Amino acid sequence: MPDTIKRAPISQQPFKVEKPLDLNAIGGMISIQINEKKVSVPLGTTILEACRDNHIHIPTLCHHPDLCIAGVCRVCVVEVDGMRTLQASCSFPITASIKIKTSSELVRKARRNIIDLLLSEHHGECYACVKNKNCELQTLSKEYGVDNMRFGHVKEPVYEVDFSSTSLVRDMNKCVLCRRCIRTCIDLQEVGVLEAINRGDKTQISTFYDKPLQDVICINCGQCLNRCPTGALYSNDPSDEIWRAIDDPQKHVVIQTAPSPRAAIGEEFGYAPGHSFTPELNTALKRIGFDRVFDTNFTADLTILEEGTELLTRLKKAIVDKDTTVKLPQFTSCSPGWIKFIEHFYPEHLDYLSTAKSPQQMFGAIIKTFYAQEQGIDPKDIVSVSLMPCSAKKFECNRPEMDASGFRDVDYGLTTRELAKMIREAGIFLPELPKSGFDEPFGEASGAGLIFGATGGVMEAALRTVYELVTGREVPFENLRIEACRGFEGIKEASVKLENVLPAYSFLEGVNFKFMVAHGTANAKQVMELLREGKLSDVHFVEIMACPGGCLGGGGQPIPTSEEIRKQRAKAIYAEEEGLPIRKSHENPHVKYIYEKFIPEGPCSELSHKLLHTHYKKRGRYII
Amino acid sequence: MLVYEKNSLSEEIELLIERFGKDRVALLPILQIIEKRHNYISEFAQQEVARLLDIHPVEVYSVVSFYNFLHRYPQGKNIVRLCKTISCDMAGKQEIEKALKRELGINFDETTRDKKWTLEYTSCLGMCDQGPAMLVNDKIYTKLDPETAVKILNDTK
Numbered sequence: 001m002p003d004t005i006k007r008a009p010i011s012q013q014p015f016k017v018e019k020p021l022d023l024n025a026i027g028g029m030i031s032i033q034i035n036e037k038k039v040s041v042p043l044g045t046t047i048l049e050a051c052r053d054n055h056i057h058i059p060t061l062c063h064h065p066d067l068c069i070a071g072v073c074r075v076c077v078v079e080v081d082g083m084r085t086l087q088a089s090c091s092f093p094i095t096a097s098i099k100i101k102t103s104s105e106l107v108r109k110a111r112r113n114i115i116d117l118l119l120s121e122h123h124g125e126c127y128a129c130v131k132n133k134n135c136e137l138q139t140l141s142k143e144y145g146v147d148n149m150r151f152g153h154v155k156e157p158v159y160e161v162d163f164s165s166t167s168l169v170r171d172m173n174k175c176v177l178c179r180r181c182i183r184t185c186i187d188l189q190e191v192g193v194l195e196a197i198n199r200g201d202k203t204q205i206s207t208f209y210d211k212p213l214q215d216v217i218c219i220n221c222g223q224c225l226n227r228c229p230t231g232a233l234y235s236n237d238p239s240d241e242i243w244r245a246i247d248d249p250q251k252h253v254v255i256q257t258a259p260s261p262r263a264a265i266g267e268e269f270g271y272a273p274g275h276s277f278t279p280e281l282n283t284a285l286k287r288i289g290f291d292r293v294f295d296t297n298f299t300a301d302l303t304i305l306e307e308g309t310e311l312l313t314r315l316k317k318a319i320v321d322k323d324t325t326v327k328l329p330q331f332t333s334c335s336p337g338w339i340k341f342i343e344h345f346y347p348e349h350l351d352y353l354s355t356a357k358s359p360q361q362m363f364g365a366i367i368k369t370f371y372a373q374e375q376g377i378d379p380k381d382i383v384s385v386s387l388m389p390c391s392a393k394k395f396e397c398n399r400p401e402m403d404a405s406g407f408r409d410v411d412y413g414l415t416t417r418e419l420a421k422m423i424r425e426a427g428i429f430l431p432e433l434p435k436s437g438f439d440e441p442f443g444e445a446s447g448a449g450l451i452f453g454a455t456g457g458v459m460e461a462a463l464r465t466v467y468e469l470v471t472g473r474e475v476p477f478e479n480l481r482i483e484a485c486r487g488f489e490g491i492k493e494a495s496v497k498l499e500n501v502l503p504a505y506s507f508l509e510g511v512n513f514k515f516m517v518a519h520g521t522a523n524a525k526q527v528m529e530l531l532r533e534g535k536l537s538d539v540h541f542v543e544i545m546a547c548p549g550g551c552l553g554g555g556g557q558p559i560p561t562s563e564e565i566r567k568q569r570a571k572a573i574y575a576e577e578e579g580l581p582i583r584k585s586h587e588n589p590h591v592k593y594i595y596e597k598f599i600p601e602g603p604c605s606e607l608s609h610k611l612l613h614t615h616y617k618k619r620g621r622y623i624i
Numbered sequence: 625m626l627v628y629e630k631n632s633l634s635e636e637i638e639l640l641i642e643r644f645g646k647d648r649v650a651l652l653p654i655l656q657i658i659e660k661r662h663n664y665i666s667e668f669a670q671q672e673v674a675r676l677l678d679i680h681p682v683e684v685y686s687v688v689s690f691y692n693f694l695h696r697y698p699q700g701k702n703i704v705r706l707c708k709t710i711s712c713d714m715a716g717k718q719e720i721e722k723a724l725k726r727e728l729g730i731n732f733d734e735t736t737r738d739k740k741w742t743l744e745y746t747s748c749l750g751m752c753d754q755g756p757a758m759l760v761n762d763k764i765y766t767k768l769d770p771e772t773a774v775k776i777l778n779d780t781k
């Protein structure tokens with residue numbers, strides 16, 4: 001759990017007891033009694049943790065493994081011997097030898113009351129709700145046998161639903177005030193869109209001056225909706241429009257699929273996290289009726305070449321030409337949530353961003369130009385869809401400047417969850433489908449593109465290419481695994497020494513190439529503060545992903561999410577990667593082909609700038 | 625808001641931060657002073673406070689909306705707060721309510737057009753034995769009847 005409590009003054013911090021380092025020392029372990037069972041737990045363990053470790057189920061609602069403890073919903077109450085009132089188990093650290101009852105009559109009745117009270121202020125019809133069958137409130141009601149609305153029920157919606165954002169929908173009629181979204185947006189993401197406003201029975205979750213989401217500073221990362229237990233927050237679903245395009249014989253509907261959805265979509269069909277369903281997914285998409293199924297990894301490879309070339313150019317300008325206007329380190333630009341974050345909070349640092357578009361937008365531009373030409377299809381008849389793990393991609397494809405092809409480069413951003421819904425609608429059970437590959441002419445992609453899905457992946461892919469371009473040798477790591485880039489530490493930092501470089505890159509001889517990787521915009525903020533203080537002057541390249549865990553933890557991925565689940569998804573991605581024949585972006589034959597045929601001047605040339613690069617907007621932090 | 629107004633407000637808040645420290649615990653005293661000087665805390669002021677304390681504007685908004693004595697929209701020069709809690713209610717709050725509304729020509733939670741008066745309800749003022757009670761700015765008045773209530777308004781500048 002991140003140490004996210006720092007922002008609160010000490011008097012307001014939840015009571016937390018640090019676990020002792022040496023559990024064998026006296027007082028390290030404490031024996032307690034849960035129901036009839038005697039167990040011994042480390043000092044400072046919460047009652048909830050102690051029960052879960054001993055396979056005793058306790059219901060929770062406001063508790064989330066990624067977030068700090070809140071203790072606001074009270075459904076997790078238990079009886080503690082000697083205490084006058086019931087205690088919230090999620091926020092009760094064990095410091096003495098206590099006796100706990102987890103399902104006494106008192107506890108059961110209290111929980112039922114609490115759930116009934118929550119429902120008395122909840123307006124929603126489960127069968128018309130996105131969270132139907134994946135809703136924690138619904139599950140609780142079932143668990144505690146809610147069979148009537150004892151305290152009444154809201155008949156009419158009270159709040160207007162906010163559809164203003166391209167990415168998110170906020171329906172506060174379904175909100176149960178658990179405040180997970182607040183803790184996510186402030187602690188994990190440091191964006192601070194949502195807070196509780198007013199007081200008592202008038203409390204509601206809202207934005208600054210109750211403005212619509214599109215008018216406040218939201219980066220569309222969707223992390224809040226991934227952690228909302230109810231259907232109060234959900235993503236803006238374009239599937240109806242996509243069905244319409246598929247059903248229209250005039251339209252040529254193509255879909256590109258990003259690396260992360262395939263590593264997670266199985267979860268929507270009942271599989272445990274950690275299974276990849278790439279070939280089955282391809283078949284499903286074709287059966288649904290997409291005319292072509294492409295792999296976004298292909299443009300991820302392209303991104304690496306563009307971004308890598310840009311980096312080498314910057315290095316050359318800085319080292320050889322002694323150009324002091326060149327900004328280093330170069331920051332990656334694949335994550336639209338991160339782009340909006342820096343545009344708002346660090347607009348004076350936009351020049352540090354690589355100008356390369358994200359893989360989604362590169363593909364969009366190529367489909368409606370190169371692909372349309374080659375296939376002889378009028379680009380206006382092409383509907384370009386992208387399957388993404390991300391809700392911010394919906395915002396990105398709607399940015400006004402994303403029309404390099406003369407049309408909307410990408411028409412719809414579809415999330416993993418929304419596609420799973422389409423697959424179910426089509427009557428398909430994904431895991432049982434036969435396997436198939438991606439369509440030509442972009443049928444092959446490298447493993448380097450695939451690992452874009454995990455935090456550190458872009459860096460790893462870039463290193464494999466840049467190192468080889470510069471030295472003529474493979475990166476000096478076993479099986480191309482660059483461990484320094486992997487794992488879920490908030491900010492990672494490492495370096496490789498460039499030696500015996502090729503003559504063209506002699507200016508890099510002996511340079512200690514230093515890189516950093518951060519995920520989650522709270523960590524990005526820390527990196528930016530370092531940059532501001534001038535502490536990144538020896539770093540050359542920084543990868544930032546807006547979502548914790550990288551794309552595989554994106555706001556469009558299956559719910560629930562936790563660090564454990566994200567680790568499993570990462571495992572699936574890295575395992576699939578090692579089995580691929582091509583694992584370096586610059587070895588992708590289709591990438592070579594597209595440069596030969598379409599952009600003969602190569603990466604960062606004029607045409608490539610027109611199609612594959614972009615510019616950013618100084619948005620600033622004021623809400624108008 | 626005009627640019628020079630914004631600049632002077634920013635300067636004012638910067639001075640307050642200097643005085644109370646750049647820490648979240650300084651939030652309430654700063655807000656109270658802004659409220660006192662301007663009769664409300666504007667959208668811009670809230671964002672400036674947030675920026676200078678390195679917290680999010682919505683957190684400031686959350687605090688402002690929590691307290692009845694902090695306002696997010698402009699208020700009249702004088703604020704009349706009538707107790708709405710049960711003892712005063714039983715002691716004849718309704719009469720006073722009517723008299724105040726008639727005298728000022730506005731409803732509760734509204735401000736007169738000349739920006740002189742704002743009417744509000746408040747919860748118990750701790751004067752339950754002497755109800756009905758009301759607060760005019762910082763001053764408390766008890767055992768009201770409609771005539772005295774109106775007189776109090778007329779005597780307040």
Ligand code: SF4
Pocket residue numbers: 122123124125126127129130131132133135136137138174230231232
């Ligand atoms: S939020 Fe949950 S309980 Fe409410 S309508 Fe949706 S599924 Fe049902």
Ligand code: SF4
Pocket residue numbers: 168184185189191192193194217218219220221222223224225
């Ligand atoms: S999408 Fe991201 S930035 Fe927007 S409210 Fe949710 S967590 Fe905050």
Ligand code: SF4
Pocket residue numbers: 174175176177178179180181182205227228229230232233
């Ligand atoms: S919107 Fe969802 S996460 Fe936020 S408080 Fe309401 S129920 Fe909880």
Ligand code: FES
Pocket residue numbers: 059060061062063070071072073074075076077088089090091
């Ligand atoms: S889960 Fe413990 S109080 Fe909400």
Ligand code: FES
Pocket residue numbers: 707708709710711712713747748749750751752753755757
């Ligand atoms: S009820 Fe009005 S002052 Fe207490």
